[in-house]
Amino acid sequence: MPQHRRPDDKRVLVIGLGRFGSSLALELVDRGWEVLGVDSNARLVQTFADALTHTVIADSTDEEALRQIGAPEFTRAVVAIGTHLEESILTTSLLVDMGVSTIWAKATSRRHGRILEQVGAHHVVQPEHDMGERVAHLLSGRMLDYVELEEGFSLGKTKAPKELIGKPLRETKVRQKYGITVVSVKRINSPFTYATEETVLQKGDVIVVAGRTDDVERFSEVI
Incomplete structure (x- = not known):
């Protein structure tokens, strides 16, 4: 039977304690999660024995080994075997059969x-590919940061171009001209805040824009 997630269930099973799995597990522990780290490599398990919850x-x-460590009792699992x-595939399949409701692989x-x-993984990540793609976007343009939310749609952080400075965003017609939406703005020495149609950008502002990846890249080239 599928496991039902409780609002206070902050436990996760991380299988594979290589670079990706261990980094993820350590970050989750820092965020207050209870992490069971699993690996067939005794050296890796010993390395993280004091840092992870279990x-x-x-x-x-x-399958029997997974049941003995309580895998079916978890609602969240990460298969970090690379x-x-x-x-990787067999482990994911076994977790699906055991009813783990959210599996990242x-x-x-x-x-x-x-x-x-x-085979049933709910979320699949390619850390090396995703990071390589992200760095390529940053290297090839003027963006300060870049996140692809899904294929073809992205968020980009960039400096506010001159043509947007000094007037409300609704008057700049930035969406019609560039196909992007300014979603937040950061003043010098201030945190990010939501942008509205009445927001007036200033020199030195950093903005986050959303839109199709090609449009976000094109907008980041505007000086």
Whole structure:
């Protein structure tokens, strides 16, 4: 039976304590989550034994081993196995069969990702690919930061161009001209705030814009 998530259930099962899995697990612990870290490598388990809530040496492709560590009791799990595709796919499939309601899985390629989705992973991430794509966007343009929300739609952080400074955003017609929406603004030495049609940008402002990836990139080139 699928597990029902409780509002206060801040437990997560992280399988695979390599660079991605361990970084994720440590960050979750810092955020107040209870993390059970699992790996078949005794050295890795020992390395993170004091940093994570619980750690255990186990073969995640063994259904009985997963049941013994309480995998079916978790509503959230991360399969962070990257180097062994068969183990990654089989582990994900077993967690699906056990009714874990939210499964994140790391993929090393698009083909690997498609297979993980086919066996039932709810969220598939490609850390190396995603970071490479993000850095490429930052290197090739003037954006200060970039996040792709889904294929073809992104958020970009950039400096406010001269043509937008000194008048309300509604008068700039930025959406009609560039196809993007200014969603937030940051003044010098101030935090980000929501942007409205009445927001007047100032010299030195940093803005976050949303839109189709091509439009966001084109807008970031405006000086």
